[in-house]
Amino acid sequence: MLRFALRRFAWSVPVVLIASFLLFWAVRATFDPVAKLRQGHDAGAVQREIERLGLDRSIPEQYVLWMKGFLTGDWGTSTRTGGSVSTLVASALWPTLQLMFWGVLLAAFVALAIGVYTAVRQYSAGDYVLSGLAYVGISLPAFWFGLVLIQVVAVWPVQSLGWSEPPFYFVGLHAPGQSGFNLDYLRHLALPLATLTVTLTASWSRFARTSMLDVLSSDYVRTARAKGVPPRAIVLRHALRNALAPFVTIVALDTGVLFGGLIVTEQIYSIPGMGRLFLQSLQAGDVFVLVPWMFVVAIAVVFFNLMADLSYALLDPKVKLR
Amino acid sequence: MPDFLSRNRGLTALIAVLLAAGATACGSSDGGGGTVNGAGGGSTSASTGPSGGTLVVGAEQEPDCADWIAVCAGNIWGSYTMQVTTLPTAFDTRKQDGRWALVPSDVLAGEPTVEVRGGKQTITYRIAPEAVWSDGTPISSRDFAYTALQIRDGEGIFDKTGYDLIEDVEMPDEKTAVVKLRTTFGPWRSLFGGSYSILPEHLLRGKDRAKIMKDGYSFSGGPWKIEKWQKGNSVTLVPNDRYWGDKPKLDKVVFQFIPDTSAAFQALKSGQVQSLYPTPQVDAISQIKAGIPNTRVEVDAETGNLEALWMNNGRFPLDDEAVRKALAYAVDRKAIVERLYGPLGVSDPEQSFVTPLVGAFAGSDFDVYEPDPARVEQLMTGAGWSRGGDGIWAKDGRKAEMTITSLAGNKRRELTEQILQQQLREAGFALKITNTTPAEIFSKLAPAGDFQLGLWTLIDQYPEPALSASFSSTSIPTKANGNSGINFYRANIPGLDAELRTVDTSTDQATRRAASLRADALIAAAVPSLPIATVPNVLMTNDAIGGPTSINPSEGPWWNLEEWTRGQ
Numbered sequence: 001m002l003r004f005a006l007r008r009f010a011w012s013v014p015v016v017l018i019a020s021f022l023l024f025w026a027v028r029a030t031f032d033p034v035a036k037l038r039q040g041h042d043a044g045a046v047q048r049e050i051e052r053l054g055l056d057r058s059i060p061e062q063y064v065l066w067m068k069g070f071l072t073g074d075w076g077t078s079t080r081t082g083g084s085v086s087t088l089v090a091s092a093l094w095p096t097l098q099l100m101f102w103g104v105l106l107a108a109f110v111a112l113a114i115g116v117y118t119a120v121r122q123y124s125a126g127d128y129v130l131s132g133l134a135y136v137g138i139s140l141p142a143f144w145f146g147l148v149l150i151q152v153v154a155v156w157p158v159q160s161l162g163w164s165e166p167p168f169y170f171v172g173l174h175a176p177g178q179s180g181f182n183l184d185y186l187r188h189l190a191l192p193l194a195t196l197t198v199t200l201t202a203s204w205s206r207f208a209r210t211s212m213l214d215v216l217s218s219d220y221v222r223t224a225r226a227k228g229v230p231p232r233a234i235v236l237r238h239a240l241r242n243a244l245a246p247f248v249t250i251v252a253l254d255t256g257v258l259f260g261g262l263i264v265t266e267q268i269y270s271i272p273g274m275g276r277l278f279l280q281s282l283q284a285g286d287v288f289v290l291v292p293w294m295f296v297v298a299i300a301v302v303f304f305n306l307m308a309d310l311s312y313a314l315l316d317p318k319v320k321l322r
Numbered sequence: 323m324p325d326f327l328s329r330n331r332g333l334t335a336l337i338a339v340l341l342a343a344g345a346t347a348c349g350s351s352d353g354g355g356g357t358v359n360g361a362g363g364g365s366t367s368a369s370t371g372p373s374g375g376t377l378v379v380g381a382e383q384e385p386d387c388a389d390w391i392a393v394c395a396g397n398i399w400g401s402y403t404m405q406v407t408t409l410p411t412a413f414d415t416r417k418q419d420g421r422w423a424l425v426p427s428d429v430l431a432g433e434p435t436v437e438v439r440g441g442k443q444t445i446t447y448r449i450a451p452e453a454v455w456s457d458g459t460p461i462s463s464r465d466f467a468y469t470a471l472q473i474r475d476g477e478g479i480f481d482k483t484g485y486d487l488i489e490d491v492e493m494p495d496e497k498t499a500v501v502k503l504r505t506t507f508g509p510w511r512s513l514f515g516g517s518y519s520i521l522p523e524h525l526l527r528g529k530d531r532a533k534i535m536k537d538g539y540s541f542s543g544g545p546w547k548i549e550k551w552q553k554g555n556s557v558t559l560v561p562n563d564r565y566w567g568d569k570p571k572l573d574k575v576v577f578q579f580i581p582d583t584s585a586a587f588q589a590l591k592s593g594q595v596q597s598l599y600p601t602p603q604v605d606a607i608s609q610i611k612a613g614i615p616n617t618r619v620e621v622d623a624e625t626g627n628l629e630a631l632w633m634n635n636g637r638f639p640l641d642d643e644a645v646r647k648a649l650a651y652a653v654d655r656k657a658i659v660e661r662l663y664g665p666l667g668v669s670d671p672e673q674s675f676v677t678p679l680v681g682a683f684a685g686s687d688f689d690v691y692e693p694d695p696a697r698v699e700q701l702m703t704g705a706g707w708s709r710g711g712d713g714i715w716a717k718d719g720r721k722a723e724m725t726i727t728s729l730a731g732n733k734r735r736e737l738t739e740q741i742l743q744q745q746l747r748e749a750g751f752a753l754k755i756t757n758t759t760p761a762e763i764f765s766k767l768a769p770a771g772d773f774q775l776g777l778w779t780l781i782d783q784y785p786e787p788a789l790s791a792s793f794s795s796t797s798i799p800t801k802a803n804g805n806s807g808i809n810f811y812r813a814n815i816p817g818l819d820a821e822l823r824t825v826d827t828s829t830d831q832a833t834r835r836a837a838s839l840r841a842d843a844l845i846a847a848a849v850p851s852l853p854i855a856t857v858p859n860v861l862m863t864n865d866a867i868g869g870p871t872s873i874n875p876s877e878g879p880w881w882n883l884e885e886w887t888r889g890q
Binding site: 032034035037038044045048049052078079080081082083091092095147150151154155158159164165166169170171172174176177267268269270271272276279280284285 | 378380384386387389392393394395396477478479480481482486532536537550552553554555556558576578579580581582584585588589591592593594595615760764765766768769808
C-alpha cells in the first residue's frame with residue numbers, strides 16, 4: 001500500500017508542475033496586474049509598478065522566480081491587498097474547509113441513507129418520492145436555492161411573523177466579534193450548509209442507489225438470501241460494504257473539486273473562503289494570488305484523486321495495487 | 323479529533339440551535355409592514371435618537387488594504403469605511419454656495435497662505451493647536467513633512483500627482499508647515515486633502531509604514547478608531563476619545579462585508595444590517611423600486627462618476643467631426659437616463675465632462691445635443707454620406723457601422739448599449755456590441771486605440787478638475803510618453819491644451835474656472851465623446867437610525883458618522 005501511494009504521489013509531481021506552468025502562463029497572459037492604475041491621473045504609476053513587480057521580465061523567467069519562491073514558502077505579495085499571498089490563501093482555506101467538512105459529512109451520510117433505502121425499497125412510494133426529490137435537488141441552481149432559503153427561512157419570519165431577529169443568519173460564519181463553535185456559529189452555518197448539501201446529497205444519493213442495486217442483484221447476495229441470512233445483515237454487512245467503494249470514490253473526487261468550487265455559496269453567504277478570494281482576485285487582476293490559488297486547488301484535486309484510489313483499494317480487497 | 327466534533331456535543335448544539343430558533347421566534351418585534359419611503363430628492367431626513375448602541379452597515383466591498391497611499395489601497399470602500407473616519411486631512415469636501423469644494427478642515431487653524439514667486443509656489447499650513455493624535459501627541463508640521471515625502475519618494479505609491487512637484491517641506495515651528503513646489507499647481511488643495519490623509523510621523527518614521535498600516539492601525543486623528551478588522555467579515559470602529567471635534571454618539575460601528583447585492587438587501591430587510599450604500603446596478607434599482615420596509619432611501623445625482631459614450635476620434639467613421647455630431651443628435655440621452663435611473667427620481671443627462679462633484683468648473687454646453695433627426699440628416703449629407711438600401715449611412719463604399727465595447731457582465735451598461743443600438747439604428751448607424759474584461763479594455767484596447775465606441779465611467783474623486791488627463795493632446799498614449807496617457811479617444815482639439823494647462827497650473831480660482839468653462843465649450847463644439855449620465859449615489863438607512871444622514875460624493879455616506887444615532 002505504501003509503495004503504491006508513493007508511486008502515485010511521484011506521478012502526481014510532474015502533473016502538478018506542468019499544470020502550474022500552464023496556469024502561470026495563462027494567467028499572466030490574460031491579466032494585467034497594473035490595470036487599475038491605467039485609468040488614474042498619474043501617468044508614471046504604471047511604469048513604476050511594472051518595474052517594482054518585475055513584470056518587465058519574460059514569462060518563463062517570472063515563472064522560475066515564482067516557483068522558487070513558492071517552494072521556499074515565499075508565495076509573493078498580493079497587488080490587491082499588499083499582504084502575503086500565503087497568509088491570504090491560508091485564511092481563505094479555513095472557512096472553505098469548515099464548509100467542506102460539514103457539507104461532505106452531512107451530504108454523504110444522508111445520501112447513503114437515501115441510496116440504501118431507495119435501493120432496498122425499489123419502486124416503492126418512498127423510492128419514487130425520494131428519487132423525484134433527488135432530481136429536483138440536482139436541477140436546483142445553488143444561487144437561486146440559496147436566495148430562496150434566505151427569503152423563506154431568515155427574512156420572512158422577521159417581516160411576516162414579526163420576529164425580532166431571524167432564526168438563521170446568512171452573512172458570514174460568525175457575527176462580528178464572535179468566534180468558535182457555538183450557537184452563533186450554528187445559526188450562521190445552517191443555510192450555507194443547506195445550500196451546499198442539497199445538490200451533493202441529491203446526486204450522491206442517486207449514485208448510492210445505483211451502486212446498491214448492482215450489489216443487491218449479484219449472485220452472492222442471492223446465495224445469502226437462499227441460505228436464510230437475515231435481510232438487515234445482507235444489506236448492512238454484505239451489500240453496503242461492497243457498494244461503498246464506488247460511492248466513496250465519487251465522494252472523494254467531488255470533495256477535491258469543492259476546494260475551489262464553492263464560489264456561489266461563499267458569495268451569497270458572504271463567507272471569506274477560497275471561492276470569494278478567487279472572485280476578488282479575478283476582479284482585481286491579482287495574478288500573484290490567482291496563480292497560487294489555482295495551484296493549491298490543483299494540488300487538492302490531485303490529492304483527493306489519490307485518496308479515491310487508496311480508499312477504493314482499502315474497501316475492495318479484490319482491487320490490486322499496482 | 324477536535325473536541326467540538328464529538329458526537330454528543332454536536333447533538334447538543336443541534337438541539338440548542340433549534341431551541342434558539344424557537345426562542346427568537348417569540349421575541350418582540352418592531353419590524354414588518356411599515357411604510358416604504360420612495361426614492362428621490364437626496365434629502366436628509368432622520369429622527370434623532372439616544373446616544374450609544376451599535377450600528378451595523380452592509381458594505382458591498384471589503385477594502386483591500388489600509389495603507390492609504392499605496393497601490394493596494396485604490397478601493398474607494400477603504401476610504402469610506404476607515405480612512406475618512408480615522409485619519410485627518412487638511413481639506414474636506416463640503417458644499418459651499420451650493421457647490422462641492424475643498425475647504426480647510428478642523429486640522430488647520432485657517433485657510434493656508436499661497437505665494438507664487440519665480441514660477442514656484444509656496445503653501446503655508448497653520449495647524450490647529452488642539453489637533454492631536456489618539457495617543458495625545460499633537461498633529462504637527464513633522465506629520466505634514468513625513469506624509470509629503472513618503473508619497474513623493476515612496477515605492478508602490480498609488481498616485482503622486484502634485485506631490486512629485488514638492489521640492490521641500492520646511493517646519494519653522496511645530497504647528498506650521500511650509501510646502502515648496504517646483505512649479506505652480508492649480509489643484510494644490512488636493513495635497514493632504516484629496517485622496518490622501520495626514521500620517522503620524524512619530525509612529526511611522528523609520529518603520530515599515532506598509533506593514534504597520536495595511537491590515538488596519540490602532541492610531542487615529544479622526545472621530546473614530548479601528549477596533550478590529552476581521553478580514554473577510556467586518557471592520558469595527560469605536561470612538562476616538564481624544565478627538566478634538568464633535569464626539570461620536572454611537573458606541574460602535576460595524577461594517578459587515580456583503581458582496582452579493584440580493585443578500586445585502588435581504589440583510590437590510592431582516593434587520594441584520596441597518597444601512598446600505600448599494601451601487602445602482604439594475605438589480606439594486608429593482609429592489610429599491612419594490613420597496614424596503616422601515617427604510618429611508620436618499621439619492622444624490624451630484625456625484626463624481628460620469629458614464630459617457632467614448633468615441634475614438636482616430637478611427638473611421640468617428641474621425642469625421644460631422645459623424646460624431648450626428649451621433650450626439652441621434653442619441654436620446656434623457657431616455658437612457660430615465661430608463662436607467664428613473665425609479666430613483668433621476669432623469670437629467672449630464673451636459674459636461676466635468677462631473678457635478680467638480681460642478682464649480684463645469685459648463686452645460688452639451689445641452690444643445692438633443693434628439694434631432696433633421697440635424698442628423700443635414701450633418702451626414704453635408705459630409706458626403708448617403709443612406710443605403712438597408713437604411714445605414716455609407717460613404718465611399720464604407721458603411722457607418724461601429725462596434726461598442728464595455729465591461730462584460732455589467733447589466734447597467736449592457737442595457738445602455740441595447741438602448742443605444744436601437745436609437746442609432748433608427749438614425750442610420752449600425753452598432754455591434756462586443757464587451758470584454760476591464761483588463762482587456764484598459765490595458766490593451768483603449769491604450770492602443772483599438773476600439774471605436776466605448777462605454778465606461780470617468781471618475782473624479784475630489785472637487786478639483788482633471789480634464790487634462792482625458793482630453794489634452796499630450797495625454798494621447800504614444801511611444802513618446804510610454805503609452806501612459808489616458809486620452810484614449812485621441813482627441814486633439816485646437817486651443818484646448820492651453821485652456822487645460824491654465825486650469826492645472828493657475829493658483830487663482832477665478833482664472834481656473836473661466837479657463838475650465840472655455841475648455842468645456844471647446845469640447846462640446848468638437849464632440850470628442852458624449853457625456854450621458856452621472857451614476858447616482860444611493861444611501862439606505864433603517865428608520866431607527868437618526869442623525870443628519872446624507873451623501874458626500876467624495877468622502878462617502880459615512881463622512882459624518884459621529885453625528886449618527888440609533889433609536890431603541
